[in-house]
Amino acid sequence: MAMPKVREVRAYVVRGGGADYHDQAEQHWIDDHVATPMAYYPDYRDSRQKFGLNVLGTLVVEVEADDGTVGFATTTAGEPGAYIVEKHLARFVEGAPVTSIEKIWDQMYASTLYYGRKGIAVNCISAVDLAMYDLLGKIRQEPVYALLGGPVRDELVFYATGARPDIAEKLGFVGGKLPLQHGPAEGPEGLRANLDKLASMRERVSEDFFLSWDCWMSLDLDYATRLAQRSAEFGLRWIEEALPPDDYWGYAELRRRVPTGMWVTTGEHEWTRFGFRLLLEMGCADMIQPDVNWCGGITELARISALADAHGVPVIPHGSSVYSYHFVLTRRNSPFSEFLMMHPQATEVVPMFHPLLLDEPVPVGGRLRVPETPGFGVRLNPECALHRPYTH
Numbered sequence: 001m002a003m004p005k006v007r008e009v010r011a012y013v014v015r016g017g018g019a020d021y022h023d024q025a026e027q028h029w030i031d032d033h034v035a036t037p038m039a040y041y042p043d044y045r046d047s048r049q050k051f052g053l054n055v056l057g058t059l060v061v062e063v064e065a066d067d068g069t070v071g072f073a074t075t076t077a078g079e080p081g082a083y084i085v086e087k088h089l090a091r092f093v094e095g096a097p098v099t100s101i102e103k104i105w106d107q108m109y110a111s112t113l114y115y116g117r118k119g120i121a122v123n124c125i126s127a128v129d130l131a132m133y134d135l136l137g138k139i140r141q142e143p144v145y146a147l148l149g150g151p152v153r154d155e156l157v158f159y160a161t162g163a164r165p166d167i168a169e170k171l172g173f174v175g176g177k178l179p180l181q182h183g184p185a186e187g188p189e190g191l192r193a194n195l196d197k198l199a200s201m202r203e204r205v206s207e208d209f210f211l212s213w214d215c216w217m218s219l220d221l222d223y224a225t226r227l228a229q230r231s232a233e234f235g236l237r238w239i240e241e242a243l244p245p246d247d248y249w250g251y252a253e254l255r256r257r258v259p260t261g262m263w264v265t266t267g268e269h270e271w272t273r274f275g276f277r278l279l280l281e282m283g284c285a286d287m288i289q290p291d292v293n294w295c296g297g298i299t300e301l302a303r304i305s306a307l308a309d310a311h312g313v314p315v316i317p318h319g320s321s322v323y324s325y326h327f328v329l330t331r332r333n334s335p336f337s338e339f340l341m342m343h344p345q346a347t348e349v350v351p352m353f354h355p356l357l358l359d360e361p362v363p364v365g366g367r368l369r370v371p372e373t374p375g376f377g378v379r380l381n382p383e384c385a386l387h388r389p390y391t392h
């Protein structure tokens, strides 16, 4: 039986949460004085939205087959992303068999090399790739994890990222990752405040519950070294994204400097197997954190994961809800997952891409059995008004 072909690709934008999960209303922990590379400038210290962290917004890509089945996925790319999908990428998808995922990926990547390779272009490639997997799963009536070789474990185990690791432990998570709030520009007082926060959380959680820092690219090598060394007394499990993503040399040196047993991790702002090859071969990370909605989709994450496995480096994808759950379920070198606490005070478990997706599963007791629903098993919320800014 000939497989259906893709009839149409459509790109929509939507504001307020969703894949661009930093696009939140006021009074959210995720935008409460988090340290960033822009914190060098005092005007941009108290809010990441002030410097534009949510400027792109959410992109939703739909791929409709000629039998009427519709697959979709989402990423952070907004209107510029909609333009790239409609005006450039759609030509490689429309008319192709729904099974032609590798060839579509290769043409999308090769055709955008002159302006892509990383960033928003590969975010768009990721959304198309994920939408194709959602479509193929729906046509074959299989969950995406079944298309990837099937489960290696019964359920996923999660750590929580958010301002309240003490509450995350009570909710059953195995560890907590704190957003670092003060960078080098805030001097010794900022470093003291960081360490006081860690000490206070250490007091409130049990010894077996790990704590990590998420530094979101905000530090320099000297500060990261001192923060790691001073955090060791509180059993810090890993220091994440301490440096700007292009400072491969700094990451390799930081790994040589941190106390033995503490992980240096990075990767959520890295793209494709080539970027991760550099991270791995330069010895930048003890664990890598690609975001499947950004790094190149499932097709590329599978390549990145195999490369990391050969280096003995675990792959814990950056929080990306169902899009990474279906992958992590099938890979032995992805022993646990991230769950981003998107409740404004990080005190309750709410769906990560709220309100965009219906049927989005969430960890219960820090664990999740991925539903067997076809594709990624989620639906677009009809109450989220989608706008299609471009056509082709």
Ligand SMILES: C[C@H](O)[C@H](O)[C@@H](O)[C@@H](O)C(=O)O
Residues within 6 Å of the ligand: 030, 034, 161, 178, 179, 214, 216, 268, 318, 319, 338, 340
């Ligand atoms: C909490 C961090 O500052 C980011 O907002 C977070 O999205 C990302 O870095 C993560 O690892 O979850």
Ligand SMILES: [Mg+2]
Residues within 6 Å of the ligand: 214, 216, 240, 241, 268, 318
């Ligand atoms: Mg991070």
